[in-house]
Amino acid sequence: MQTFKKMFDNFLNAIVKISSTKALVALKDGFVLTMPITLIGSLFLLLANLPINGYGKFMENTFGANWNIGLNQVAGATFDILALITVIGIAYFYAKNENEDGISSAIIALVSFLVISASSTATESGELVGGVIPKTWTGAQGVITAIIIGLISGAVFTYFVKKKITIKMPKGVPDGVANSFAALIPGLVIILGSMIVYQVIKISFDSTLTELIFKGLQIPLQNLSDSFVGGLVITLLISLLFWAGLHGPNIVMGVMAPILTANAVANNTLLQSGKLSVAEGAHIMTPQVIDNFVKFGGTGITLGLLIAALIAAKSNQMKSISKLSVVPGIFNINEPVIFGLPIVYNPFMLVPFILVPIMGLIITYGAIAIGILTPFTGVQIPWTTPPIISGFILGGFSGAIIQAIILVLSVLIYLPFMKKQDKVLVENEAKSAELIS
Amino acid sequence: MRKIILMCNAGMSTSILVGKVREAAKNMGYDCTIDAYPVNEAEERAKDADIVLLGPQVRFEQKRIQAKLDCPVSIIDMAAYGMVNGKKVLEDIKKELGD
Numbered sequence: 201m202q203t204f205k206k207m208f209d210n211f212l213n214a215i216v217k218i219s220s221t222k223a224l225v226a227l228k229d230g231f232v233l234t235m236p237i238t239l240i241g242s243l244f245l246l247l248a249n250l251p252i253n254g255y256g257k258f259m260e261n262t263f264g265a266n267w268n269i270g271l272n273q274v275a276g277a278t279f280d281i282l283a284l285i286t287v288i289g290i291a292y293f294y295a296k297n298e299n300e301d302g303i304s305s306a307i308i309a310l311v312s313f314l315v316i317s318a319s320s321t322a323t324e325s326g327e328l329v330g331g332v333i334p335k336t337w338t339g340a341q342g343v344i345t346a347i348i349i350g351l352i353s354g355a356v357f358t359y360f361v362k363k364k365i366t367i368k369m370p371k372g373v374p375d376g377v378a379n380s381f382a383a384l385i386p387g388l389v390i391i392l393g394s395m396i397v398y399q400v401i402k403i404s405f406d407s408t409l410t411e412l413i414f415k416g417l418q419i420p421l422q423n424l425s426d427s428f429v430g431g432l433v434i435t436l437l438i439s440l441l442f443w444a445g446l447h448g449p450n451i452v453m454g455v456m457a458p459i460l461t462a463n464a465v466a467n468n469t470l471l472q473s474g475k476l477s478v479a480e481g482a483h484i485m486t487p488q489v490i491d492n493f494v495k496f497g498g499t500g501i502t503l504g505l506l507i508a509a510l511i512a513a514k515s516n517q518m519k520s521i522s523k524l525s526v527v528p529g530i531f532n533i534n535e536p537v538i539f540g541l542p543i544v545y546n547p548f549m550l551v552p553f554i555l556v557p558i559m560g561l562i563i564t565y566g567a568i569a570i571g572i573l574t575p576f577t578g579v580q581i582p583w584t585t586p587p588i589i590s591g592f593i594l595g596g597f598s599g600a601i602i603q604a605i606i607l608v609l610s611v612l613i614y615l616p617f618m619k620k621q622d623k624v625l626v627e628n629e630a631k632s633a634e635l636i637s
Numbered sequence: 638m639r640k641i642i643l644m645c646n647a648g649m650s651t652s653i654l655v656g657k658v659r660e661a662a663k664n665m666g667y668d669c670t671i672d673a674y675p676v677n678e679a680e681e682r683a684k685d686a687d688i689v690l691l692g693p694q695v696r697f698e699q700k701r702i703q704a705k706l707d708c709p710v711s712i713i714d715m716a717a718y719g720m721v722n723g724k725k726v727l728e729d730i731k732k733e734l735g736d
Contacts, residue, residue, distance in 0.1 A: 449646075450694075536650070539719030576661065
């Protein structure tokens with residue numbers, strides 16, 4: 201037991217150490233910038249593709265064949281520049297977290313990303329059109345490249361500025377002017393490096409770095425994350441970390457969000473061509489599976505525990521904590537029950553806290569795999585949206601029903617463990633009452 | 638007047654606590670402002686704060702946040718956080734600040 205505890209502590213320390221490295225902090229902070237854009241894009245994408253039979257036909261008959269061009273234009277200007285926002289955000293925060301000029305770092309990284317990416321696109325007949333920035337590579341398919349470029353460019357920029365390898369201005373020159381000169385040398389180095397990479401890859405492989413990384417790294421990563429085992433590892437880690445009192449979703453999704461988002465946005469393309477199914481190659485594991493089906497009501501689906509406690513708890517502590525926690529729980533916030541019951545390092549709660557989300561994953565993954573639930577797309581909703589409502593918006597009636605089933609099962613799984621804990625609490629309360637009297 | 642900032646991952650769960658701490662401050666007649674924000678807004682929000690308190694679930698951010706701020710950055714007691722015990726949290730704050 202002692203050695204096990206030591207191993208677990210080492211494991212936690214390692215995870216915390218890794219997730220607080222400069223690179224991962226910049227990745228987490230930077231990718232968050234894409235959230236408002238994808239949420240807004242989602243709204244327009246949702247309106248263009250409501251999950252109701254006959255909706256498209258109805259709109260076409262009412263408003264004409266062009267009814268959705270505006271909606272699709274917005275979806276195209278949000279999801280399709282996911283990589284651009286990512287590269288800007290990561291390079292910005294890399295420099296800013298080191299107290300350097302974030303904007304200059306971001307602009308240089310953006311230019312670097314454009315230098316190493318394609319600047320021409322082929323028409324259907326194979327004719328090359330130059331002088332464009334193809335959205336193929338500025339959207340989800342360029343995300344991993346954007347992360348790599350954002351980190352390297354941000355790191356090089358910060359290194360140069362910190363080491364004062366910059367053009368120095370005499371005293372009295374305004375800060376803004378001095379800053380614009382400070383960015384010149386690091387910018388030149390980064391962009392020259394990007395140019396060399398572009399030219400070498402173009403000449404030797406007739407390709408671009410963005411395309412090579414997409415094929416060689418991003419697709420394997422996406423496939424790995426898309427497997428059931430991938431989903432299981434994500435789910436397990438989130439629960440285990442929160443059981444140790446650490447914000448699991450923050451740590452795990454900080455790394456996984458870009459990849460899972462790329463899965464979801466790849467599904468958009470299938471949605472728009474009307475072929476959104478697993479058989480056509482749609483991805484199953486998307487952020488919505490984790491956020492809205494595996495950890496609704498808070499990590500561990502503790503909403504189930506609260507309902508079980510409201511039904512059957514006898515101890516004062518269990519009763520008061522469940523009353524206190526149930527409203528935040530409906531909005532997927534569960535810190536009160538995690539730290540108040542507590543669930544943290546509580547041996548009674550370890551098993552259900554891990555088991556329930558896995559149950560949620562198995563049901564959701566299975567439902568998507570056999571086609572009961574349509575794979576999720578770029579349509580995302582704020583994580584505080586209550587269950588059943590979130591299921592309905594994301595997956596229509598099947599989505600709502602599947603969430604309801606998971607919720608009922610989570611109550612049933614938590615119930616015996618809650619009772620065991622409750623019994624201990626009742627005994628303790630009786631003991632302390634005796635002491636007082 | 639003291640400026641107290643609570644921070645967690647998204648500023649959501651600490652915002653539940655904020656109301657209770659404000660209530661406790663009112664009852665004790667303690668002159669302060671108390672607000673909750675996401676932990677990645679530390680620099681903007683807490684530059685002139687007297688104390689920053691982190692939710693226990695983001696305690697691994699303590700070192701990083703402390704490096705950016707001059708005021709003390711401490712972790713909220715787990716039990717007080719879970720039970721939304723505003724009084725206990727405020728008492729800890731007063732002790733830390735020596736008020």
